[in-house]
Amino acid sequence: MMHLAGVHVMMGVLGYPQTKMYWQRDTEVPIISKCMSRDRFFELRNFMHFVDNQGEHEGPLWKVKPFLDCVKQKCISLPRSKHVSLDEQMVPFSGKCGFRQFVPSKPNPSGLKNFILAAPDGLVLDFMFYTGAGTVSIEDQKEYGLGGAIVKVLTESIPQDKTHCVYTDRFFTSVKSVDMLLQRNIYQTGTVMKNRVGSVSQKLKTDKELKRGEWEEWVREDEKMCIVKWKDNRSVLLLSSCVGSEPPTTCKRWSKEEKRKVVIPQPLIVKYYNEKMGGVDLCDRFMSYYRCYIRTNKWPVRMFNHFVDLIIVNCWIMYHRWCAGSGIIRQKRLSLMDYKMHVGKALINFKDIGYINIRKRGRPPSASTNPVDEDDDSEDDMDKQGTVKVRRVQSQPIPELTVSWYLYAYIASVERQCDTEEGDIVKHVERKRDTSNVLEGNTLLSPQLEVEFHNPQATGPPIPDKDDWIPLTSYFKIPEIATHNSWGRRIQKKTGAEGPENGMEWDAESTQAIL
Template identity: 45%
Template sequence: MIIDGMSHDRFFKLRSNLKAVINDDIPENQKKADRFWKVRPFMDRVLKGCHLQAQPECVSIDEQMIPFTGACPFRQYVQLKPNPVGMKNFVLASPGGIVLDFEVYQGAKTLSLQVEDSEGLGLGALVIKRLCGTLHAGTKVYCDRFFTPIPAVDFMLEKQVYLTGTVMKNWVSKAMEKLPSDKTLKQQGRGASATVARADGKLCVVKWYDNKPVVMLSAIHAEQPKDTCQRWSKIDKKYVIVTCPSIVQEYNAKMGGVDLSDRMMSCYRMSVRTKKWTTRMLMHFTDLALANSWLLYRQDEQENGTPRKATMKFLEFRMEVAQVFLSKNGIPHEDASIADAEEEDVHQLKPG
């Protein structure tokens, strides 16, 4: 498709000169305050589109990596991520994978300037205050243990935003003293759990023993009502039924939004072998916008009762978007080209 639209040299010339701003138009104080000033207008445009989406009752917060191994002053390494090296992006997403807000990390100091009463707060709490600042009352937020320090949970509770997530044991040390030890829960068997509530009844900590102990904190969920879930047993080499607290079920059901968005982008990520971090970020947020757009399109098709077979796959959707942009620059749409070719063949077959 691109080959038909432009030459190899033109494509790489355009890519090498791709910019979101004119450098001389940006004041020096803005360059010092914002390390991403070179791509800020494009990021803000994508962010504006994210902010326009309807807010669901449940959302999740997680880290997202912008893969990049070149030289970059704010490059991070996050262990256990599929792409551990690159720029770190904190993302707020719906359970269906639609990105609603994001903040690319450029230092805790910069982040602290964006939130009120930031003194003494760690990075996790700063991220929570920044991304949850626009959520309406009654929203339930799910996140991992990096984002559940008690000050952040209490602050959000005042805003009637309820956090649930795994938690570091040293953040709830008093609750851990009241809960059974790991050894005791292990003796009770897989699926054993216990809970303890704070004196004001607004927070509870649940400890559940699966393959290993899991400690969770919530301002909205608790241990009850319990249910069962399927878990893999290494000893029996099959799935077994395990008792599961309500807090764990809700967390597992609502936490995967950011991972789903990541998975969508990784399917057809724009392959860019470049030493420029700006190019990598422009491509990443283009991928993010495309993933969001397709998920919204699929959601609309489902609501309209469109059969699944008639709904465009993600790759088809991306190709269609590319065709539209190429058509605007004088390159005919693929369907139109085929129709013209067929019409020409018909004329050639007519006698005389």
């Protein structure tokens, strides 16, 4: 599972248009292709399960419930900010799913709706999915509506110490939801619909009576809640239990009459709302940069990819918080792309050490199942019980080669071919790089190469000196390892430590092909 998650992360960063391109010869990505084959990748995606399908299950999210519970517990354990925002997020998905939603105003209109509680910098603190009827309790939905009931559930993890404020949009804000949070010693600020504030909406000025930059404020009798109507290009209605319009601030807006930006008055509640409300949208923007867009008809697979990206974004935000606390300047911090690349490589190179084969105590295995050195004296190696002591031989590692060989061949003409003896057309091997890594016995190992030759004819020009020879690699690419016998005979080359001419051995036979 770690390897599969790492491959998805790397694919999201690289962003190839087709999945098979990561394994194709021209566009291959070695870190992905060496981790697993293409067929293995699709097989794991096809058989991805988090629970056993057999038996009885509860809830529409039962297929991914263990995975979601694990992620949710980690999010709840994160430190709570003084200001948090609550908004909805869409998990892109267009396949068959019983609780798939369509929200035209979202960048990904079709998908699974997820309600998120986030910090102003985009850190996800809690979430819950909308699955239709039964998402929230019937009593809460009747009392506060769907938006207020969701606010009640997601704010359960916020400390009730009169120092935290929740920012919501018009779908979640109402007078009842503000009163409910006040009983928990939590404040709420957000835009609100006109039909949710009661009779005070009739006392507010109309849009025609307000000019740009003007506002009107009303406070409830107990002074625990206020409503502010402010007009910019359009009028907006805000409800809060912790902040009002004082002290006033200013903002810059574009003026069509003056053709430039002008400074207009702004109430304090609007400034706070604009600064603290965009946490969920910021998280969506971070996730959209390097999202893995591999198509799938299974919503659990899409859910898995989405939350892997969400976890990485959360970790990156926490990393930036740590850098800010440690005094590390922004230029020396890892970008989101570099951070995801490091995480993807770490997941791909992950090795599970939890399953280690521990050797059992007792009598060693019989001699028939273990290799024994042929030179051993059986009489000397017999113990009292008559069993053979097996000699353990550890293979020595083979050093890597740092030698590059180039074959040179002479080509007189495409039409006229050489008159030579069999195998003389390739007769020189030149050493181009350092030969420091030489194996024992002064024998340099090299991979088998596969080369095509002209078939010698009866007449042709003589073979010139080696200084006039043309590199064979300039005509076609020589594969490092011979894999297809149909391309010609395999040639094995050996050389001594003194130079390529000493100890040269060729196993070459005449084959007919065209360079």
